[in-house]
Amino acid sequence: MKKSLTFSINKQLDGTLARTGVVKTPHGIIETPAFIVGGTKATVKSLNVEQISELGGQSILVNAYHLMLRPGVGVINTAGGVGKFMNWDRPTFSDSGGFQVFSLGMAYKKGINVTSHSRKGDAAQAVHSKTQLTKITDDGVHFRSELDGSKLFITPEISMEFQHKIAADIHMCFDELTSPLAGPGYIKQAMDRTHSWAERCLSRHNELNDEHLAEGDDLQALYGVVQGAREENLRKESATFLGNRDFDGYGIGGVFEPEEISSTVRWVNEILPIDRPRHLLGMGAQPADLFLGVEYGIDTFDCVAPTRQARNGALFTYDGRINIKNSGYSTDFSPIDSNCDCYTCRNYTRAYVHHLLRSNEILGLTLASIHNERFVVGTVDNIRKSINDGNFFDYKKEFLERYYGPDRAKVFLD
Numbered sequence: 001m002k003k004s005l006t007f008s009i010n011k012q013l014d015g016t017l018a019r020t021g022v023v024k025t026p027h028g029i030i031e032t033p034a035f036i037v038g039g040t041k042a043t044v045k046s047l048n049v050e051q052i053s054e055l056g057g058q059s060i061l062v063n064a065y066h067l068m069l070r071p072g073v074g075v076i077n078t079a080g081g082v083g084k085f086m087n088w089d090r091p092t093f094s095d096s097g098g099f100q101v102f103s104l105g106m107a108y109k110k111g112i113n114v115t116s117h118s119r120k121g122d123a124a125q126a127v128h129s130k131t132q133l134t135k136i137t138d139d140g141v142h143f144r145s146e147l148d149g150s151k152l153f154i155t156p157e158i159s160m161e162f163q164h165k166i167a168a169d170i171h172m173c174f175d176e177l178t179s180p181l182a183g184p185g186y187i188k189q190a191m192d193r194t195h196s197w198a199e200r201c202l203s204r205h206n207e208l209n210d211e212h213l214a215e216g217d218d219l220q221a222l223y224g225v226v227q228g229a230r231e232e233n234l235r236k237e238s239a240t241f242l243g244n245r246d247f248d249g250y251g252i253g254g255v256f257e258p259e260e261i262s263s264t265v266r267w268v269n270e271i272l273p274i275d276r277p278r279h280l281l282g283m284g285a286q287p288a289d290l291f292l293g294v295e296y297g298i299d300t301f302d303c304v305a306p307t308r309q310a311r312n313g314a315l316f317t318y319d320g321r322i323n324i325k326n327s328g329y330s331t332d333f334s335p336i337d338s339n340c341d342c343y344t345c346r347n348y349t350r351a352y353v354h355h356l357l358r359s360n361e362i363l364g365l366t367l368a369s370i371h372n373e374r375f376v377v378g379t380v381d382n383i384r385k386s387i388n389d390g391n392f393f394d395y396k397k398e399f400l401e402r403y404y405g406p407d408r409a410k411v412f413l414d
Contacts, residue, residue, distance in 0.1 A: 004026055017270070093168055102176070291412065
């Protein structure tokens with residue numbers, strides 16, 4: 001089948017899994033490694049797309065779960081796809097929403113129920129359940145909306161149909177995320193289910209792309225999602241299984257802590273096909289994550305933490321993170337970071353941003369978010385440049401020692 005996505009490698013860093021490259025999509029290219037800006041509900045909180053473009057964002061990731069609930073995928077499809085809906089003409093990703101189905105499901109009331117009954121039996125069981133939001137079956141997932149508690153059901157096929165209506169350039173397979181506290185037996189069961197769902201996603205995705213091709217519409221790409229938690233044998237099994245399928249690229253899910261990157265991510269990326277892009281799902285806002293992720297073979301990251309932390313007053317600087325709400329910044333008339341080239345640092349002071357956030361002024365959220373997003377996007381851009389220039393390890397050492405201090409940085413440099 002004709003592909004909507006191509007990936008080329010420009011330079012491989014000797015002795016590591018790091019590389020630079022280019023992902024080509026129907027809406028433009030992404031130079032990798034790259035940080036993908038988190039725009040969960042078809043918006044990056046407090047920022048417009050012109051600001052995302054100015055700060056260097058190459059692509060935005062949206063979430064199918066949230067968009068399914070509001071405004072509905074039909075609305076987005078009628079608008080011409082999520083890019084047109086949000087006025088973004090560059091590449092887009094959509095996450096399947098599997099994480100939200102499971103995490104929000106467990107948080108809604110009392111927990112989660114797993115069964116392998118038939119679809120008919122599961123549907124009946126879901127109807128009569130009053131206490132649990134999420135029920136996982138081999139067919140799909142029954143859950144209740146976080147908005148109004150209404151009963152919903154998603155299968156891999158439905159996930160693909162929703163994501164194709166959203167019409168991002170790159171989609172993620174519907175997968176099952178397990179708790180970090182789950183035992184090996186259940187992790188194995190969930191991984192096997194994720195593999196079965198991945199094959200169903202791929203089959204339906206190809207059918208939908210055939211329809212797009214016949215209608216002259218843009219084709220869409222699909223990434224398989226590797227699971228297996230912290231179990232080395234399961235991660236390798238998952239990477240082998242999915243790596244042997246014809247996905248356009250691969251997402252790596254269920255990585256919760258930075259220290260997992262040098263083990264879990266490495267296990268996976270040593271196996272996945274070298275000629276496909278690799279995306280680390282939902283992680284990559286802290287500088288150490290970015291450097292380690294790239295070193296162990298990650299091409300793209302996404303995370304909503306830069307804007308979330310900004311809204312709480314936690315701002316990145318090259319000398320470490322600061323809380324701009326602290327009283328000591330009330331008369332500090334220097335930029336947030338004198339080495340930063342973002343709009344906020346070029347035009348405003350720490351004292352002004354401090355005042356805005358302490359006063360709950362909306363402009364404070366925007367200025368803080370611009371800075372944090374630019375810091376993270378720019379750091380990955382500089383990592384990419386350091387690989388191309390051949391000085392990645394020097395740049396990594398200089399950056400992390402300045403950000404964390406020499407003693408703490410040793411954890412990431414050894």
